[in-house]
Amino acid sequence: MKFSGFKVVKEALTGHKGWAPLWRNPAPKAEYDIVIVGGGGHGLATAFYLAKTFGELKVAVVEKGWIGSGNAGRNTTIIRSNYLLPGNQPFYELSMKLWENLEQETNFNSMVSQRGIINLIHTDGQRDAYRRRGNAMMISGAGARLLSRDEVKQMLPFLNFDNARFPIKGGLMQPRAGTARHDGVVWGYARGADARGVDIIQNCEVTGFRIENGKVLGVETSRGFIGAKKVGVSVAGSSGRVMAKAGMRLPIESHVLQAFVSEGLKPTIPGVITFGAGHFYVSQSDKGGLVFGGDIDGYNSYAQRGNLPVVEDVVEGGMALMPMIGRARLLRGWGGLVDMSMDGSPIIDKTGIEGLYFNGAWNYGGFKATPAAGYCFAHLLATDHPHEVATAFRFDRFERGYVIDEKGVGAQPNLH
Amino acid sequence: MLIPHPLLGLRDSQEFTYLGDAALMQRPDPAADGAEAAFCDYVFLRDNPAGVHRELWFHEQGDRSWLVVTRDTTTHEILGAELASNLKLGAAQ
Numbered sequence: 001m002k003f004s005g006f007k008v009v010k011e012a013l014t015g016h017k018g019w020a021p022l023w024r025n026p027a028p029k030a031e032y033d034i035v036i037v038g039g040g041g042h043g044l045a046t047a048f049y050l051a052k053t054f055g056e057l058k059v060a061v062v063e064k065g066w067i068g069s070g071n072a073g074r075n076t077t078i079i080r081s082n083y084l085l086p087g088n089q090p091f092y093e094l095s096m097k098l099w100e101n102l103e104q105e106t107n108f109n110s111m112v113s114q115r116g117i118i119n120l121i122h123t124d125g126q127r128d129a130y131r132r133r134g135n136a137m138m139i140s141g142a143g144a145r146l147l148s149r150d151e152v153k154q155m156l157p158f159l160n161f162d163n164a165r166f167p168i169k170g171g172l173m174q175p176r177a178g179t180a181r182h183d184g185v186v187w188g189y190a191r192g193a194d195a196r197g198v199d200i201i202q203n204c205e206v207t208g209f210r211i212e213n214g215k216v217l218g219v220e221t222s223r224g225f226i227g228a229k230k231v232g233v234s235v236a237g238s239s240g241r242v243m244a245k246a247g248m249r250l251p252i253e254s255h256v257l258q259a260f261v262s263e264g265l266k267p268t269i270p271g272v273i274t275f276g277a278g279h280f281y282v283s284q285s286d287k288g289g290l291v292f293g294g295d296i297d298g299y300n301s302y303a304q305r306g307n308l309p310v311v312e313d314v315v316e317g318g319m320a321l322m323p324m325i326g327r328a329r330l331l332r333g334w335g336g337l338v339d340m341s342m343d344g345s346p347i348i349d350k351t352g353i354e355g356l357y358f359n360g361a362w363n364y365g366g367f368k369a370t371p372a373a374g375y376c377f378a379h380l381l382a383t384d385h386p387h388e389v390a391t392a393f394r395f396d397r398f399e400r401g402y403v404i405d406e407k408g409v410g411a412q413p414n415l416h
Numbered sequence: 417m418l419i420p421h422p423l424l425g426l427r428d429s430q431e432f433t434y435l436g437d438a439a440l441m442q443r444p445d446p447a448a449d450g451a452e453a454a455f456c457d458y459v460f461l462r463d464n465p466a467g468v469h470r471e472l473w474f475h476e477q478g479d480r481s482w483l484v485v486t487r488d489t490t491t492h493e494i495l496g497a498e499l500a501s502n503l504k505l506g507a508a509q
């Protein structure tokens with residue numbers, strides 16, 4: 001089944017009888033070439049690019065709940081490539097390029113919307129730092145614009161420009177950044193992978209790894225043993241407890257990050273706005289809700305829900321930045337598990353166990369990485385070599401002293 | 417979350433800053449063989465358990481003591497708190 005405008009019109013006129021499920025629900029086979037653990041955006045994108053680029057491989061994605069029930073369905077959907085460090089920026093720019101072509105590639109409307117992101121500037125020092133970041137972005141081809149206070153005022157007239165503590169002095173904008181529909185991304189990749197022969201196995205929790213003589217032979221699951229020549233783990237916030245089953249300790253702590261959405265409003269916010277100094281960022285969904293969040297709660301958590309102090313902190317930031325937000329009613333708030341790493345940057349690498357591969361440590365920013373993480377993890381799984389934009393995302397960077405620490409705060413996950 | 421401070425009673429966790437796994441109190445011996453690898457593990461690797469976790473909280477806006485809090489990371493339930501200074505530094509747990 002191919003989606004097109006023509007198909008939508010035809011189905012509307014013929015009683016919508018021609019739509020089919022987007023993917024099958026197969027029982028697990030006894031063995032695959034590659035088993036991906038975790039049916040979030042990353043796991044499904046990995047399967048999609050494996051099937052698309054390395055089509056002869058037999059691939060399965062094993063998900064403990066339903067696909068997209070983790071962070072893929074809980075994030076605030078911001079996509080951007082506005083990083084500073086050379087280990088990161090080319091990777092995120094590849095991801096942005098894949099976003100720009102995602103809907104054509106998967107024939108699915110993922111609602112990629114490049115409405116731009118503006119990081120607000122409050123001090124001269126911050127402007128210098130953002131100018132430097134903007135230059136790094138331009139070198140990578142991502143594009144960047146340094147905005148004056150007046151330019152920001154023209155685009156976002158509703159902000160409080162004269163807050164005594166954090167007056168707005170300008171902004172760094174990436175016009176190509178924006179948002180995508182998170183569930184649409186999951187469904188698009190799932191459908192594309194399924195159509196290329198990938199088995200997506202839901203309600204199937206990996207409970208252990210079968211490892212003999214340092215080599216992985218498959219995964220133990222709630223639906224029995226599944227053999228695999230290679231296993232790729234991509235379980236985001238659950239990385240610690242899943243890799244512990246293979247006897248590994250990781251440079252990761254699991255934390256909880258909360259997000260919120262208001263009632264639906266008429267279009268008011270053109271793109272994404274970040275108020276880093278006040279721990280607040282916001283965008284508006286296509287349904288009209290203001291989608292916003294702030295910092296992680298800051299303590300180890302697997303609870304998938306946060307506590308009230310962060311709710312207070314986030315809405316305080318919102319009120320300081322755009323007082324009109326106080327008139328909107330809060331509809332929902334929720335939490336997701338984020339895999340915070342020791343330098344705030346990800347890992348896409350082999351492990352010390354032959355045939356066992358790992359993609360994780362995405363911190364609070366792995367949604368934007370979904371296409372490139374899938375692409376690069378597929379590349380690693382199929383070729384045993386890191387993709388050229390992911391060569392820095394190694395386990396051994398910590399012991400070798402090659403950390404990728406965008407914030408420069410050291411091995412303290414709750415500060416990244 | 418309310419932390420049962422051994423000296424001050426129940427205190428709001430907002431008064432504290434969080435450091436992480438209490439295993440950080442077991443600093444490796446820099447003079448021992450293999451100290452470099454031991455320090456690398458100490459600085460960068462964590463058990464990160466889903467369940468009971470012993471962790472260091474600093475009562476920054478209180479009496480500035482370090483506590484070892486035992487907490488369930490799957491429910492946020494706090495199971496106990498001890499003064500870190502009462503625990504023997506460097507003792508094997």
Ligand SMILES: Cc1cc2nc3c(=O)[nH]c(=O)nc-3n(C[C@H](O)[C@H](O)[C@H](O)COP(=O)(O)OP(=O)(O)OC[C@H]3O[C@@H](n4cnc5c(N)ncnc54)[C@H](O)[C@@H]3O)c2cc1C
Pocket residue numbers: 037038039040041042043062063064065066067068069070071072073074075076077078079204205206207234235236237238242257258259293334335336337338362363364365366367368369
């Ligand atoms: C509130 C919030 C806001 C965020 N906002 C943004 C944002 O604006 N922009 C951005 O770039 N990033 C954002 N992120 C981060 C981003 O959502 C994640 O980094 C990213 O989704 C992680 O990759 P994933 O989609 O594969 O994860 P997930 O969707 O979490 O996938 C992991 C999957 O593994 C499964 N799993 C776990 N254990 C097992 C097991 N034992 N066996 C089988 N399956 C298992 C889980 O059920 C889950 O479905 C946000 C995160 C949160 C929580």
